[in-house]
Every structure is written in C-alpha cells, then in structure tokens.
Amino acid sequence: MSFDLWVLLVERGWGFALLRGATVTLAVGLLGMLAGIIVAVPLALLRWRRLPIFSQAVDGYSILVRGVPGLLVIYLLFFGSIEWVQRLATAFGYQNSADDAYPFVIGVVAIAAISCAYSIEVFRGALEAVPVGLLEAAKSLALPNHVTFFRVTLPIALRLALGGLNNVWQMTIKDTSLVSVVGMQELMRSAAIAAGITRSPLLFYCAAAGMFFALTAISQTLFSHTERFFNRGFSRG
Amino acid sequence: MELDLVTYAVPFLLVGAKITLLISVFGVALGLPFGIALAVIRASKHRMLSRSADIYCAVFRGTPMLVQIFVIYYGLGQLSAIRSNPVIWWIVGDSLHAAILAVVLNTGAYTAEIFRTALLSLPRGLIEASQACGLSVWSTFRHVRFPLAVRQALPAYSSEVAIIVKESSLASTITVLEITGYAKRLMSETFAIMDIFIITSAFYLMMNVISLTSLKLIERKLSFDK
Amino acid sequence: EEGVLRIGTEGDAPLFSMADADGNVTGFDADIANGICAELKLKCKFVVQSFSTLVPSMDSDRFDVIISGLGITAERQKKIDYSIPYATTPLYFVVAKDSPLAGLKSLDEIVKALDGKSLGVVTGTTYAKFIQKHVPGADLKTYDATTQQTADLAAGRLDAAFGDSPTWADFLATPDGAGFTRVDVKIMAMDDPTSLGHGMGVGMRKGNSELKAKLDAALCKMVTEGEVKNASLHWFKDDYTIPCTK
Amino acid sequence: MMTANVLKVRELCKSFGPTKVLNGVSFRMTEGEVISLVGSSGSGKSTALRCVNFLETPTSGEIEVMGDAVSAVVNEHGKTVVHGAHNIHNFRRRIGMVFQNFNLWPHQTVLGNVTLALLYALGKNKRDAKEIALSALSKVGMADFRDRYPHQLSGGQQQRVAIARVLAMSPKIMLFDEPTSALDPELVGEVLRAIRGLADEGATILLVTHEMRFARDVSNRMIFLHKGEIEQDGTPEELLRNPASDAVARFLSSVMPLAA
Amino acid sequence: MMTANVLKVRELCKSFGPTKVLNGVSFRMTEGEVISLVGSSGSGKSTALRCVNFLETPTSGEIEVMGDAVSAVVNEHGKTVVHGAHNIHNFRRRIGMVFQNFNLWPHQTVLGNVTLALLYALGKNKRDAKEIALSALSKVGMADFRDRYPHQLSGGQQQRVAIARVLAMSPKIMLFDEPTSALDPELVGEVLRAIRGLADEGATILLVTHEMRFARDVSNRMIFLHKGEIEQDGTPEELLRNPASDAVARFLSSVMPLAA
Numbered sequence A: 001m002s003f004d005l006w007v008l009l010v011e012r013g014w015g016f017a018l019l020r021g022a023t024v025t026l027a028v029g030l031l032g033m034l035a036g037i038i039v040a041v042p043l044a045l046l047r048w049r050r051l052p053i054f055s056q057a058v059d060g061y062s063i064l065v066r067g068v069p070g071l072l073v074i075y076l077l078f079f080g081s082i083e084w085v086q087r088l089a090t091a092f093g094y095q096n097s098a099d100d101a102y103p104f105v106i107g108v109v110a111i112a113a114i115s116c117a118y119s120i121e122v123f124r125g126a127l128e129a130v131p132v133g134l135l136e137a138a139k140s141l142a143l144p145n146h147v148t149f150f151r152v153t154l155p156i157a158l159r160l161a162l163g164g165l166n167n168v169w170q171m172t173i174k175d176t177s178l179v180s181v182v183g184m185q186e187l188m189r190s191a192a193i194a195a196g197i198t199r200s201p202l203l204f205y206c207a208a209a210g211m212f213f214a215l216t217a218i219s220q221t222l223f224s225h226t227e228r229f230f231n232r233g234f235s236r237g
Numbered sequence B: 001m002e003l004d005l006v007t008y009a010v011p012f013l014l015v016g017a018k019i020t021l022l023i024s025v026f027g028v029a030l031g032l033p034f035g036i037a038l039a040v041i042r043a044s045k046h047r048m049l050s051r052s053a054d055i056y057c058a059v060f061r062g063t064p065m066l067v068q069i070f071v072i073y074y075g076l077g078q079l080s081a082i083r084s085n086p087v088i089w090w091i092v093g094d095s096l097h098a099a100i101l102a103v104v105l106n107t108g109a110y111t112a113e114i115f116r117t118a119l120l121s122l123p124r125g126l127i128e129a130s131q132a133c134g135l136s137v138w139s140t141f142r143h144v145r146f147p148l149a150v151r152q153a154l155p156a157y158s159s160e161v162a163i164i165v166k167e168s169s170l171a172s173t174i175t176v177l178e179i180t181g182y183a184k185r186l187m188s189e190t191f192a193i194m195d196i197f198i199i200t201s202a203f204y205l206m207m208n209v210i211s212l213t214s215l216k217l218i219e220r221k222l223s224f225d226k
Numbered sequence C: 001e002e003g004v005l006r007i008g009t010e011g012d013a014p015l016f017s018m019a020d021a022d023g024n025v026t027g028f029d030a031d032i033a034n035g036i037c038a039e040l041k042l043k044c045k046f047v048v049q050s051f052s053t054l055v056p057s058m059d060s061d062r063f064d065v066i067i068s069g070l071g072i073t074a075e076r077q078k079k080i081d082y083s084i085p086y087a088t089t090p091l092y093f094v095v096a097k098d099s100p101l102a103g104l105k106s107l108d109e110i111v112k113a114l115d116g117k118s119l120g121v122v123t124g125t126t127y128a129k130f131i132q133k134h135v136p137g138a139d140l141k142t143y144d145a146t147t148q149q150t151a152d153l154a155a156g157r158l159d160a161a162f163g164d165s166p167t168w169a170d171f172l173a174t175p176d177g178a179g180f181t182r183v184d185v186k187i188m189a190m191d192d193p194t195s196l197g198h199g200m201g202v203g204m205r206k207g208n209s210e211l212k213a214k215l216d217a218a219l220c221k222m223v224t225e226g227e228v229k230n231a232s233l234h235w236f237k238d239d240y241t242i243p244c245t246k
Numbered sequence D, E: 001m002m003t004a005n006v007l008k009v010r011e012l013c014k015s016f017g018p019t020k021v022l023n024g025v026s027f028r029m030t031e032g033e034v035i036s037l038v039g040s041s042g043s044g045k046s047t048a049l050r051c052v053n054f055l056e057t058p059t060s061g062e063i064e065v066m067g068d069a070v071s072a073v074v075n076e077h078g079k080t081v082v083h084g085a086h087n088i089h090n091f092r093r094r095i096g097m098v099f100q101n102f103n104l105w106p107h108q109t110v111l112g113n114v115t116l117a118l119l120y121a122l123g124k125n126k127r128d129a130k131e132i133a134l135s136a137l138s139k140v141g142m143a144d145f146r147d148r149y150p151h152q153l154s155g156g157q158q159q160r161v162a163i164a165r166v167l168a169m170s171p172k173i174m175l176f177d178e179p180t181s182a183l184d185p186e187l188v189g190e191v192l193r194a195i196r197g198l199a200d201e202g203a204t205i206l207l208v209t210h211e212m213r214f215a216r217d218v219s220n221r222m223i224f225l226h227k228g229e230i231e232q233d234g235t236p237e238e239l240l241r242n243p244a245s246d247a248v249a250r251f252l253s254s255v256m257p258l259a260a
C-alpha cells in the first residue's frame, strides 16, 4: 500500500498535480475573497444606510447571487462574455493571452461576485448590530462621517463580522472548484482526474480534502489571532 | 431557448425539486439544533468537549462537502463492518439518507460558527442580569442568550440556508435524483447544457428567494428596535 | 491559431481519455485525435475539461472539436454536429456471480428480472435513456463516473450495472470485480439507435460543413486503413470499428 | 443574638490582574437589616456587590448566605479555587440584584423583563407572574409602560423597571447598585419607601448609593469603603458624628453639612 | 442686549409614534449662561437635549445656534421636513454632549476615547491632542486610567471619562445629561467647579440633573419641564420661592425643604 502511494503520488506525479491544483485554488480563492470584500463593504454600507434605490439593488444582487448555484454564475460570466472578449483581444492582437489569462480572470471575478454577495450580508448584519449610542456619541462630537466609519463603526462591526467572514472564506476557498468549468485545473478537478485515471477515488479525494484542510487550518489560526485583536476592550459574554 | 425543451425538462425537475426540498428541510430542521448545540459546546468551559467540537467544526468547514459526501457514501460503503450493521447501513447505505446526513453534518459546523460568534458578542451585563435573577443555565440560555443570539445570527444564517439548498445538489453525485440529478440526465440526453442549466437555476433561485425573504420577514419581526 | 486543432476531452475516462499528471492525454480518444491531426496535417492541442462543460466551451470557441467518446443521437444533433461514427462499443449488464440474473440469456428476461431492482449507469452517456425506455421497472441510479458506479456495485447497493464492455473488462480484472460477472447478452447501438445512437462520433460546432467534410474524410480513411481498429485492439483488446459507409 | 446572620462576607479580596480592588472586606448582615455601602468612585462598591452573588469570582474570601457557604482560596500555584460552587445557584435564587446600568433585556417588553424570572426561576404560572409583576411595576409607577421595550424608555424609567424586576422576585437578600442614580427626587422618595417596606417585611438589603441623605434615611448601618478596604462601619449617626478618618470626614462633609 | 443669544429653541415638538414627548418647548440661552433642565422622570429632558443637536429629529420646531438655524416643519402629508440640514454638522462642531449612559467606545482606551474627536474633528496633531486630553482627564481625576478600556472602569469612572471627552473639545455650547448620576458627592463638587469654570470662560451650558442642590449651585436659570411642556423658567431662587404650579412645588419640596 505504502509502495502504491509512492508510485501514485510521486513517480506518476499525481501528488505534484494536486499541489499545482492547490496553488491555483489558493490564488483564485485569495484574490476572489479580497476583491469580494473590497466591493462588499461599500455595498453593505449603501444597504445599511437604506439609500432608496441602491439598497434595493444591493438586496436584489445579494439574493440573486446567493440564490442561484455558483456554477451558473461562472457559466454565465464565462460563456456569456468569452466570445466578445476574444473578438476584442484578437482585434488588438492578443489572441493567446486572451486564451490563457481570461479563464483565470473570469474565475476570480466569478468567485469574487459570489463571495461578495455573502460578505454583504455579513457586513450588513454586523453594521446593524453596532449600538446606536456609540454612533450618536461620534455624531455629537462632530466627527466627520469617514472618521466615524473607520474609527468607530468599522472596528466594532468587524469584530461582529469576523466569524461570518471566516465562514465566507472557508466557503470561498472551496467554491474555487467552480473554476474548473473554465478549464482551470484547481485542486478538486486535479483530484477528480487522478481519481478517474488511477481508479483510487477515495485516496485522491481525501488527499485533496487534506490539502483544503491544511489551507483552512492556516487561515483559521490567522482568524483566531484577528479575533483576539478585535476583542480587546470587550468583556466576553 | 426552445419552448419544447422547457416543457420537456420542467416536469422532471419538479420531481427533483421535491427531493431537494426534502433534503433542505432536513438540513435546517436537524442542522440548526445540531449547530446550536455545537456552538454551545464550543463556548462552554469544558476543555475536552469544547476542543473536540472545535476540531469537528474545523474538519467539516475545512474540507469540501463533495469529499464529505463521498467518504460517507462510497468510503464507508467499502467497509464490511458498516455494511453488516443494520442501523448504520440504514443511514449510510441509502443514498438519500447519506445525503441528508452529509448535509446535516456539514451545515452543523457552519451554523455552529455563526452562533458561536453571536453568543460571544452578547453584552455580558444582560447575561449577568439573568444569572443574578437566579435563572438556571438552561433558562438563561433559553430566554436570554438564545433569543438575543438568534437576532444577531439571523442574517448570516439566512445565507447558510441558501447554501444548504444549493449544496443539496451534491446529493446527485451519490445517485440521489434531486434537481441537479435530473438536470445532469437531461443535459447528457440533449446537450442543451446552458438551457437546462438556466432552467435548473431558476428552480434553485425560486426556492431561495422564498426562504431568504421569509427569513428576512422573521428578522424584521424579531427586531425590537425600529 | 494556424495549423492547430484544438480538441476538447474529458481526461478522466479510463481507456478512452486519460490525462496524466502533466496534462498529456492518452487513450482511445487520444489515438483517434492524433490520427485525425496527422491526416489533416495539423498539430493536436488537447483541452481537458469536465464533461458538462465540453459543449458550451466548444460553442464559445475554446476548442474546435470534442473527441470524448460522444454517442451520436438525434437529440444531441440538435445542438452540435457530428462526424461520421467511427466506433461503437457493445454494452453489457454486470451482476454479482451468485445473482439469479447471472445466467440469463436475453434482454427480455433481464428486463423482467430487473423489475424493482436497482440498476446503475453513468451520466454523460446515452445509457440512461436506453434503460428508461427498455427497463422502466428498474430503479435507475446515475453516476458521474465509472469508479463511483463500480464502487456502489462492490458495496452491494446495486443489483446490476449497465455499461460498455471496455469498462467491464477493466473492472472485472480488479480485486473488487472478482465477485461479478457480465450477463451474456450483448447490446449494440444499432439495436436501438433512437436512444443509444449510432456509435461514437467527433463533435463540432453546428454549421461548419467544411470542417465536417475534412473530418469525415480523415476518419473514413482511418477506418478503412485499419488505424481505428488498431487503436481499438490496443486499448480494448477487441475491434469496435464501424465501417465507413461513405 | 436574636436574629441570625443572613449574609456573612469574610475577608473578601478581588484583583483584576495587577489591580487590587478589594482587600479583605468582611461584614455580616442580620435579617431585615439595611446597609448602605458608600465610598468614592472606584473604591470597589460595585465589585463587592458583584462578588456577593459570584457574578465576579473573588480572588479569595468566603461568602455565606443563610448557612450555605462558598469560598475562594488561592492555591499553591497562585490560582483561585472555588469551594462549594454548587451553592452559587442557590445564592442567586435568594439574592436579587439591581445593576448600576440596569441591564434590561432588550428583546423583552417591560412586562416580559419582570415576569421572565418569575416564570422560569420561581416557576410561577403565567397568571400569577403577571399579577405579581404588575403590582411590582405599580410600586415604581411603571405599570402603564408594560408593553414598551427598554429602548423606548427614559433613563429613570429603565431604572424603575430594573428595580421592579427585583422587587417582584421578593428575594431574601437584595443588592442595589445605585438604585436612584437616574431618578428625580420625588421618585427617590418612593424608592426609599419601597425599600423600607421590604426591610420591614424581613428582607435584608445591601445598597450602594451616593446620595447620603438617602443612605441616612434608609439604612440601619453604613459601611464606608475606601480603596478596597472598610474604613468605617456603623450607624449613620456614628459615621456622621465620629468619622473614623479624614477620608470619611471629607466625603461626608461635602454633603451633609448640617443634616445630622 | 449685551450678550447675544447663542442658542434659540423655538416651539420644539417631538412625538414617538402616538406618544407626544415634547410639546412646544421654547427657550433662549445667552453666552456664558448655565441652565438646568429639571423635571420628573420621563418628562422629556433627555429628548429635548438630543433634539438640540439633532441626534433626534424633532417632529417640528426650530433650533438656532449662533445665527445658523435648522427647522423641522410638518408638511401637508403629515411628514416632517427638515430645512437647513446642512447646518447640522456645524451645530455639532459647536455643541458637545455628555450622554446619560456615557456611550464610551468600547474598542478605544480612555485616552483614545478622548483624543479621537480632537484628532479628527478638530484636526489637532497627535501631540497636542494627547496633551489636551490628559489635561481634561486630570480635571476629572482620570488621567491615571488613560490606558484602561471602558469595561475596566467603574460607573463613576466611565462617567468622568465621558465628561472629559467633551471638556477636551471645549465647545461653545455643552449639553450634559445627568452628568453626576454615578458620582460620589466629592466628585459632584468637582464637576460643579469644572462646569462653573467653563461658563466663566464663556461656554453656554444646558444640563439635565436630578440633584437640586447641584442645579441650584451651578445654574443661572432653571427650566422645569413637565409632560413635555415648560412649566416654569426662572432663576433657581424664583422657582424655589414662587413655584408656578403644584407640580413644581411638590417636586422641589421633596429636596429643598429649607436650603434656599
């Protein structure tokens, strides 16, 4: 058995294939999450402020993207745009780069769009849980709005949002498996191919799960540290 | 999109929708209390228990649900000890049961995280007030901590419900014929991949719009200010 | 790109289309593809993608053709064009050796015996349609991959499984397959072309008659010159070629 | 001695990290006694109160309530170990507390805040609970607000609900942490009457207050806390006539120039 | 008139749904004036204060601060429309407020709570902000606690930080909502001195308090609020000598039997 493992993972190179997949997963996941959060914060703010048309639009976006399978989001984004992009790229003489880079870009955009929708809800909930009195104190001291936001609202809301964001991240890193539909071999797709070819599905799926777990375990410790940081000044309930 | 494709596909998907609904309802009905219990254990002072609950959550949140469902269904199915135990085999042997189990175990871990943070963010004074009134640990939980935590957790949990509905599609990988299971058959039959996919998504969207809006109504109903 | 034929294939179908750790593709499909490329004096470029994305990807010009053991059916022809069929594999039921089905001799007997029994097939194939039509009484279970189907067979969740003969040759040789056997009823695509189709063909975008003509010619040449037969013998230990009628 | 000691506090010490907040506080209370705990801001009054019903675990010391004792002891590793922790729940059923910042439950109405503990700590039925709650709310003039939520109330109204929440439980011992801080003089008078009434019915009351007039009027004894230690313990008259130290004298002089 | 009106409040009305809380409150304040707003619990004192700097939007009425006015008018559909809303931010730069429940920011230390507005509302540099903050904290005896977080402070200490947070800003107008509720008598005296000092330096102060002695000592004028209306407005002596109504008389009698 251990010999088999060696052959499968090293000599036939499947272990490295999985590792390559893991780097794709990590890259797409990190970029997607980051972009998602950057977009989600202002959208959550619009929603929180109950700005008439905007907040309905944000709600609509969030319900739509959370409501449909992630696969559809990436299908539509990719297959809906590829022709157009390819024509554009070819016109500018970038045939190859459109072929190679575009799936990655779309993958990141799709993951960002999804994680963004979930992050909006997390931030919205957290913002709504910030005690009004603390914001009133800021208002009464004539703090400019952006200062109130960055120095009072955000630190308190982030503390409340952290658990939710952690959930979104854990989900996002696994959602990256969606990018396999645009032809990128991330971790799960690599595992699926290896499983099919070597006829050892359990081994490879578990190996992939192990790698996912390693990734999330690292991020988990980071989250725990951040949580501790944000909890300064609060007695635990 | 041709109309006859729609009229051909929808009856199949409707049959699948029943199963999707079934899995989701069980996912919420069993997963929610399970997740809350895990959250309470994680927040408890009992080192051993809270540690094991932590690990459980880390594992189930940290690995893809596809793998979890595979391990439960195909992995455990390989072991003869499990095949010979009628109770376990009743759960694991049947694909629908196994799918429900996987969904419950998975959502439980996420729900636990949602409620754990909600419980931790409650103002300490409110809990002290109930302790000082002589409410037992259980009553404090039932009447003060839980109702306050629910209000805090609801936005995040509504996302989790949408996820349950969508993740239930993984049941198709273990032969359960829910929406996605039928969709796969229809796709390979007609090759109208995009069209089938959009019809299928409309089904999921409909279910989620209903569940998300009803949760939003509950949220509004429970809020005590405004 | 000039001089390149981009080929979409699954990559995780044993014997047909197998991508290795470095992304090189081997198998029967790959041999056909390489043969076509040689005939057309083009360079083959494989794009490995999961089955459900092959058609939309081709539609959006990610590659030119699909060579992934696609069965030709009328239904599917509404969405994509096919080359001439070049091969077809016989289909068999597989059951446990001690099953009462093991000794059956005709499809009718099998249909009767399978009433209320669980029967597994793999999606992405035409087999589900066939079973639904001919064995409506069976409890049909569909799998994403052969490995899953055989795993369930081994776990005893399936009373029978239906698939092509290369799959079974492969499975019955493994330790898991030791307790199972093929039911000696051979089913060919020609037995029911409306559901099983007309054998495997190369898929391409609709309306490209120039490409279709070139492919058909190349395939016909490969069939008549025995190239397909060699590939079939090499991978399947049997000749599944469909003669070129043109 | 005629009346038994209902509450005994022995050598209570409490530190938060390096900060020593209570430093060997001991006193006893008999049934029906009202003690005012006074002292300057930050002297440890609230902490002492919170230690009595173990909302704060003392670093060391013993609390005895009607014969049941819970004690905290520092072990050889410098850690605090609690003995008799199973009594803590009993303590809390016998001790009611009004918090300095009220701590009303925001998800419950005024009536809900008062009935909750009646229903689930005392096991009253709904009807009785409601009746008791309304009579307690009437005592503090809040019966009309029964269906409001706490955030819809003014500061003084919240404080009165918090008082009613404890009155309704009629516990043997009551701890009040500045129960009149948000009340106008008229209401202070009413709360004073309510507390006296409770004491007459046999309740034992320990209260923290800054209003010396109120302290003098309501209490049998006054304990002056200074930097976590008891500086003086005696009847209000004693404290006013013979302040034990400059601190006491200075503190009292600023309020009661001629009152006594 | 020698000194200008710094604050004018005209016909201030406020309802929460069906509950009328303020009902046509009007008064003016000149520079350096200290007004105590007194009245029973729930009479609308906090609400009036919150309306002055528009933390609560009045249902109708006008507020004028140093010549800038913001007014709320009920339109034909029964909805409140605010005119001059751009002035609100200006108002708040000129008006400081101490809340009844302090509202300290829990994630900031004591020093952070006081410096934040200095840095970002007044644009002071770090050094100056720290210096000003520490001097304000010293005034209320809290400089030693600069690195604590609010939850590590006693009630009185929190209140003093809240006061320091406003003192540090030295606004033209200050609103205090029961600034001494959690303070012991000694500290009340100090806060009293601090407020008088501010008034002498030209600040205009509107404060809500229940401590009549304090109100009398600190203020030039007293306004008695009853059920959302001004029942009497005059010097402390006037109110004590000639209470305008039974309500005023009853209210004052309970505290100041002979003081004046």
Ligand SMILES: Nc1ncnc2c1ncn2[C@@H]1O[C@H](COP(=O)(O)OP(=O)(O)OP(=O)(O)O)[C@@H](O)[C@H]1O
Pocket (backbone or CB within 6 Å): D151, D152, D153, D154, D155, D156, D157, D182, D184, E016, E019, E021, E039, E040, E041, E042, E043, E044, E045, E046, E047, E048, E100
């Ligand atoms: N959000 C609200 N909804 C309904 N009623 C409210 C709301 N806020 C305040 N009130 C009511 O308005 C009245 C005035 O409240 P306010 O806080 O101004 O009183 P106050 O004079 O400051 O009293 P206290 O001295 O007790 O603090 C009270 O009766 C209160 O119940």
Ligand SMILES: Nc1ncnc2c1ncn2[C@@H]1O[C@H](COP(=O)(O)OP(=O)(O)OP(=O)(O)O)[C@@H](O)[C@H]1O
Pocket (backbone or CB within 6 Å): D016, D019, D021, D039, D040, D041, D042, D043, D044, D045, D046, D047, D048, D100, E151, E152, E153, E154, E155, E156, E157, E182, E184
């Ligand atoms: N969690 C904590 N960490 C550190 N120090 C604390 C903590 N809680 C309270 N303290 C300190 O303990 C001392 C006593 O606090 P306590 O609340 O008992 O005072 P108090 O006598 O009730 O004062 P006040 O009259 O102002 O309410 C204070 O100096 C306070 O700063």
Ligand SMILES: [Mg+2]
Pocket (backbone or CB within 6 Å): D045, D046, D047, D100, D177, E154, E155, E156
């Ligand atoms: Mg205190």
Ligand SMILES: [Mg+2]
Pocket (backbone or CB within 6 Å): D154, D155, D156, E045, E046, E047, E100, E177
């Ligand atoms: Mg008030």
